[in-house]
Amino acid sequence: MSRANPRLYYSIGASGVAYGELPKKGDSMEVSEYIEFVTTEGDLFASAADNGELNVGIEACPSWDMRDLVRHLGLIHLWAAANVAIPQADVINDTEDLPDLARYWPTLAESWPDDADLVSWYRNTHANLVEVLEAAPADLECATFLPAKSPLSMWARRQASEIAVHRVDAEESRGIPSQFEPRFAGDMLDELLSAFVPRRPIGIESSKVLHVHAQDTNEHWYVTFGPERTRTSRHGERADLTLTGTAAGLYVQLWNRTPDSSIAMIGDSTLMDLWRGNVRVRWS
Numbered sequence: 001m002s003r004a005n006p007r008l009y010y011s012i013g014a015s016g017v018a019y020g021e022l023p024k025k026g027d028s029m030e031v032s033e034y035i036e037f038v039t040t041e042g043d044l045f046a047s048a049a050d051n052g053e054l055n056v057g058i059e060a061c062p063s064w065d066m067r068d069l070v071r072h073l074g075l076i077h078l079w080a081a082a083n084v085a086i087p088q089a090d091v092i093n094d095t096e097d098l099p100d101l102a103r104y105w106p107t108l109a110e111s112w113p114d115d116a117d118l119v120s121w122y123r124n125t126h127a128n129l130v131e132v133l134e135a136a137p138a139d140l141e142c143a144t145f146l147p148a149k150s151p152l153s154m155w156a157r158r159q160a161s162e163i164a165v166h167r168v169d170a171e172e173s174r175g176i177p178s179q180f181e182p183r184f185a186g187d188m189l190d191e192l193l194s195a196f197v198p199r200r201p202i203g204i205e206s207s208k209v210l211h212v213h214a215q216d217t218n219e220h221w222y223v224t225f226g227p228e229r230t231r232t233s234r235h236g237e238r239a240d241l242t243l244t245g246t247a248a249g250l251y252v253q254l255w256n257r258t259p260d261s262s263i264a265m266i267g268d269s270t271l272m273d274l275w276r277g278n279v280r281v282r283w284s
Contacts, residue, residue, distance in 0.1 A: 027148045027157050028187050034156035035133045037184055041163040042126040045073065048170035050119045056173045060257050066173060070118050071098075073166050074125040078105050080159050081125075081132040084152065087142030129159060146195040161188040165255050172258060178248075185247035186217035192254055193221045194232045201229050202278045208271055211239030212254070214247035225274065241267035254279075 027034070054067040061069065075098055082091040082104040091104065101109040108128060113121040133156050140152045148154035165188075168178045180188075193212060207226040213219075222236030243250060245263035253260050256276055265272070 037160040045167040077125040077129040180248040211242040241271040
C-alpha cells in the first residue's frame with residue numbers, strides 16, 4: 001500500500017498458513033450465502049465510499065482516510081481472488097502493494113487509479129471477486145489460513161466479513177447507521193471468536209474467560225485466554241467477564257470499532273482492555 005497500514009489487518013505466516021489443507025470446521029452458512037453477502041456488503045461499502053470526499057478520516061484506522069480504505073479493500077479483493085482463481089500459485093503472501101498482483105490481474109492491478117476513478121476501480125475489483133467465487137468448484141483446493149468447511153467457504157466467508165467490518169468504517173465516516181442481519185452478524189462474530197482469536201496466545205499469567213452472548217441469535221462463545229494459548233468453545237460454565245447484546249453490536253465492538261452502549265458488561269471489565277490491546281489481525 002502507498003500509505004500506512006490500518007490498525008486491523010491480517011495475520012499470516014508465523015501463525016501458520018495451510019497450503020492445500022482442508023480446514024476442519026467453523027462456518028455455518030452455505031458458500032452461496034457467503035457470496036450473496038460478499039455482493040451486498042460490497043455494494044453498500046462502495047455506496048458509502050462514493051458518498052463524499054475521499055480525504056475524510058477513518059476512526060478505527062487513525063492514520064487512514066477513505067482513499068486508503070478503498071485501496072485496501074480493493075487490494076484484498078484482488079489478493080483473495082488470485083488465491084481462489086490460481087490455486088497453484090504462491091499468492092497468499094503476495095500483497096505488499098498493488099503491483100505485486102499485476103501478474104494475476106494486469107488490468108486491475110497495473111497502478112493505483114486517480115481519485116476520480118477510485119470507487120469505480122473498487123467496484124471492478126469487487127465484481128471480479130464475486131465472479132471468481134461463483135466460478136470456483138465446490139471441491140477447490142487452495143491455500144487457507146482459517147478453519148472452515150472447505151477452502152472455498154473460507155475465502156467467501158473471510159471476504160464477506162472483511163467487507164462488512166470496513167463497510168462499518170466507511171458508513172461511520174459518512175454518518176450512516178450500519179445494520180446487519182442477525183444470522184450474518186452471528187456467523188461473522190463466530191469467525192472472529194472461533195477462527196481468528198485462537199490463532200495466537202495473549203500470554204497472560206493466569207487464565208481469564210470471556211463469555212460472549214448474542215441474545216438475538218441465542219449463541220454463546222467462551223474465550224479462554226491463557227499463558228500459552230487461546231481457546232474458544234461454544235459451551236462453558238464460568239466467566240470473568242460476560243458481554244451480552246445483539247450479534248451485530250458484539251461483532252462491531254469486538255472488532256474494536258465504536259463501542260455499543262447497549263451491550264451489557266458483567267464482571268471484570270479490564271478484560272476488555274486486554275482484548276483491545278492484544279486482539280489484532282496483522283501481517284507477519
